[in-house]
Amino acid sequence: MQSLLNKKIVLGISGGIAAYKSAELARMLMQEGASVQVVMTEAAQQFVTPVTMQALTGNPVYTSQWDSSITNNMAHIELSRAADAILVAPASADLMAKLSLGLADDLLSTLCLARDCPLLIAPAMNKQMWEHAATQRSAQRLLADKVALLGPASGVQACGEVGFGRMLEPAEITEQLIAFFQKKSLAGKRVLITAGPTFEAIDPVRGITNHSSGKMGFAIARAAVEAGAQVQLIAGPCGLSTPLEATGQINRTNVLSAKEMHAATLNASDYDIFFAVAAVADWGIAKPAKEKIKRQGKQAPSLEFTANPDILADVVKTVKTKGGKPYPYCVGFAAESTDLAKHAEEKRKRKGLPMIAGNIGPDTFGSDLNQLLIIDGSGSKKIAKAEKLDLARQLIQLVAKKI
Ligand code: C5P
Numbered sequence: 198m199q200s201l202l203n204k205k206i207v208l209g210i211s212g213g214i215a216a217y218k219s220a221e222l223a224r225m226l227m228q229e230g231a232s233v234q235v236v237m238t239e240a241a242q243q244f245v246t247p248v249t250m251q252a253l254t255g256n257p258v259y260t261s262q263w264d265s266s267i268t269n270n271m272a273h274i275e276l277s278r279a280a281d282a283i284l285v286a287p288a289s290a291d292l293m294a295k296l297s298l299g300l301a302d303d304l305l306s307t308l309c310l311a312r313d314c315p316l317l318i319a320p321a322m323n324k325q326m327w328e329h330a331a332t333q334r335s336a337q338r339l340l341a342d343k344v345a346l347l348g349p350a351s352g353v354q355a356c357g358e359v360g361f362g363r364m365l366e367p368a369e370i371t372e373q374l375i376a377f378f379q380k381k382s383l384a385g386k387r388v389l390i391t392a393g394p395t396f397e398a399i400d401p402v403r404g405i406t407n408h409s410s411g412k413m414g415f416a417i418a419r420a421a422v423e424a425g426a427q428v429q430l431i432a433g434p435c436g437l438s439t440p441l442e443a444t445g446q447i448n449r450t451n452v453l454s455a456k457e458m459h460a461a462t463l464n465a466s467d468y469d470i471f472f473a474v475a476a477v478a479d480w481g482i483a484k485p486a487k488e489k490i491k492r493q494g495k496q497a498p499s500l501e502f503t504a505n506p507d508i509l510a511d512v513v514k515t516v517k518t519k520g521g522k523p524y525p526y527c528v529g530f531a532a533e534s535t536d537l538a539k540h541a542e543e544k545r546k547r548k549g550l551p552m553i554a555g556n557i558g559p560d561t562f563g564s565d566l567n568q569l570l571i572i573d574g575s576g577s578k579k580i581a582k583a584e585k586l587d588l589a590r591q592l593i594q595l596v597a598k599k600i
Pocket residue numbers: 391455473474475476477478479505506507508509510528529530531532544
């Protein structure tokens with residue numbers, strides 16, 4: 198799935214060492230289906246050449262407002278009118294200061310001032326420059342002018358210092374630009390999600406677990422952030438990176454066992470929607486050994502199980518009514534090997550859920566693809582086979598309509 202299909206992006210590059218990452222950024226935007234038109238400042242060309250950017254994007258690179266090849270010789274007007282968004286990465290302290298004051302003394306700054314499309318900037322500079330009161334003033338003014346700031350991140354800088362000012366990685370900028378274009382149907386809402394498997398220890402080195410990659414739960418977390426929600430993600434052991442982490446809209450708690458997941462989930466309060474996507478182990482080991490159980494010839498140890506708490510059932514017990522609607526709105530998941538529609542509907546009723554999503558087909562584990570059968574009180578709806586992120590976005594829209 199290409200999330201930026203048919204989007205026209207003007208990629209502005211200003212003078213900073215992070216400009217070397219703009220080449221990869223352009224590639225990533227194009228992989229998502231965007232067409233990329235690069236505009237560079239004079240200083241940017243000290244770090245990366247227009248030839249590089251032209252070769253990667255397949256489009257001529259503009260560097261001057263006096264370029265006679267543009268219709269009417271008005272590059273600053275022409276380029277922004279055709280664009281769905283202008284993305285400046287890296288945005289230097291100098292460029293931020295200029296944009297915040299409405300100065301327009303080269304093609305990129307003039308283009309930003311003359312634009313009639315959204316502007317997103319990814320600041321990149323030394324930490325002292327970022328922390329300087331003047332840059333902070335620029336950032337505040339730009340935010341007040343509805344410019345979206347992507348980052349900066351904290352970390353080791355090209356100058357060797359450590360702190361805020363590093364440009365976000367190209368993958369994070371791409372993720373945030375994609376998010377920017379999604380419908381904000383959950384703006385101001387709070388969403389709680391359990392994802393991945395749980396791990397029930399037998400001893401310090403062994404355990405039992407469920408088949409679950411965590412991909413569906415993480416896709417729902419990403420889609421919820423894209424839709425404008427504040428997300429609490431409670432994740433079992435799955436080794437996936439947190440989506441859209443740099444937005445500050447997502448908070449992740451890692452857990453291991455079902456009991457830990459239960460505690461973390463029941464500890465969360467005040468959320469509008471709960472997605473129980475985790476494949477929680479139904480049983481844990483009654484008395485996990487404190488030390489590794491040694492092999493004793495051919496004799497196998499016998500394990501005693503205890504039932505784990507049903508996290509979703511315990512959340513359902515806390516449901517209240519707000520504005521005539523259940524709060525939180527609980528969505529369960531069902532992975533069945535037979536008779537999905539029947540078992541899922543039974544489960545929905547038994548668990549007292551307004552909605553349940555059934556995984557159709559046996560090939561969903563670990564895959565990027567899935568198909569869902571969504572059942573609520575008014576009937577069922579199939580969401581055709583697609584990437585989990587695509588399904589997650591559709592599910593989020595369905596739930597947004599319900600709350
Ligand atoms: O009962 P079953 O495990 O099939 O129900 C699946 C749904 O219940 C999923 O949404 C799953 O996340 C949730 N669940 C839970 N706690 C458990 C078992 C399942 O939250 N202990």
